[in-house]
Amino acid sequence: GAVVSQHPSWVICKSGTSVKIECRSLDFQATTMFWYRQFPKQSLMLMATSNEGSKATYEQGVEKDKFLINHASLTLSTLTVTSAHPEDSSFYICSAPGGGSRTDTQYFGPGTRLTVL
Amino acid sequence: GNSVTQMEGPVTLSEEAFLTINCTYTATGYPSLFWYVQYPGEGLQLLLKATKADDKGSNKGFEATYRKETTSFHLEKGSVQVSDSAVYFCALIGNYGGATNKLIFGTGTLLAVQP
Numbered sequence: 001g002a003v004v005s006q007h008p009s010w011v012i013c014k015s016g017t018s019v020k021i022e023c024r025s026l027d028f029q030a031t032t033m034f035w036y037r038q039f040p041k042q043s044l045m046l047m048a049t050s051n052e053g054s055k056a057t058y059e060q061g062v063e064k065d066k067f068l069i070n071h072a073s074l075t076l077s078t079l080t081v082t083s084a085h086p087e088d089s090s091f092y093i094c095s096a097p098g099g100g101s102r103t104d105t106q107y108f109g110p111g112t113r114l115t116v117l
Numbered sequence: 118g119n120s121v122t123q124m125e126g127p128v129t130l131s132e133e134a135f136l137t138i139n140c141t142y143t144a145t146g147y148p149s150l151f152w153y154v155q156y157p158g159e160g161l162q163l164l165l166k167a168t169k170a171d172d173k174g175s176n177k178g179f180e181a182t183y184r185k186e187t188t189s190f191h192l193e194k195g196s197v198q199v200s201d202s203a204v205y206f207c208a209l210i211g212n213y214g215g216a217t218n219k220l221i222f223g224t225g226t227l228l229a230v231q232p
Contacts, residue, residue: 004160034220043224044161044206093160095220106220108153110160 002028002098006109013084014117021079021112023050023094029074030096035067038091038111050077050094084116119144123207123223130197130230138192138226140181140207148209150174150183150190151220155204164192164205202230 003026013019023033033050048069049057056069066088068080081088091113095106123140130136142148152164152174165174170185179194190207207223 006160044222046219046221049219095161105151105163105166107163108161 002096002107004094004096004107004109006092006094006112008112009110010113010115012115012117015085016083018080018082019084019114021081021092021094021114023077023079023096023109025075025096025107028096028098030077031074033071033077033094033096034106035069035077035079036093036095038093044093047079052077081114084114086116089114089116119148119209119211119221121207121209121221121223123205123226125224126204126227128226128228130228132199132230132232133196134230136192136194136197136201136228138205138207138228140190140192140223142188142190142207142209144188144209144211146211147185148211150181151208151210152179152181152190152192153206153208153222155206155225157203161206197228197230199230199232202228204228 007022031052035047050069050071052071071077093111095108098105120143149168151166153161154164165176167174167183173182181192204225206225
């Protein structure tokens, strides 16, 4: 089946530094990928839609300059949390729709736990 | 806009008990409906889906029926196991032109099954 990986699985950083999270579709191509943030009480919030070859589309209330998204190829999207602060600590998850007949099914990465000290 | 409402947890059951997790939705047009499961320490996995009214999705003993008249997609299992302990998310994708492939999630329901 379709596999999506994320790297790193966890990261701890100091306040003010930037952190890059990678999302890769391993056995299929994805012109679109999605970035979510999962809050402590399990709710999943869509942050942005990453589009290969064009700008990402951000959801209302998500700071574009804070969460930089780059969809460099058909298998890779990156999320950079710039000048991270403790309130950015969270679980970040990416997903990609499957190809062919599976376009209505999302495949999720295992998530990245970010802790900002 | 589109939204998903699911019952709050945690839901605590004994092994072999019957499970129902309610999910209702609001959507324009005819969305596809999904249940995703997140086991401890793992990413979300698709559990089952239904793409049109009256369809029944099923997997691993879980079932959910797409009820357009009640805008519901309740998850059921006749006999839960300890290994079913996880967080369950109801979700939809709108099929009304604009924002296809954009998943809208419910808040998730934690299920804890005790031996």
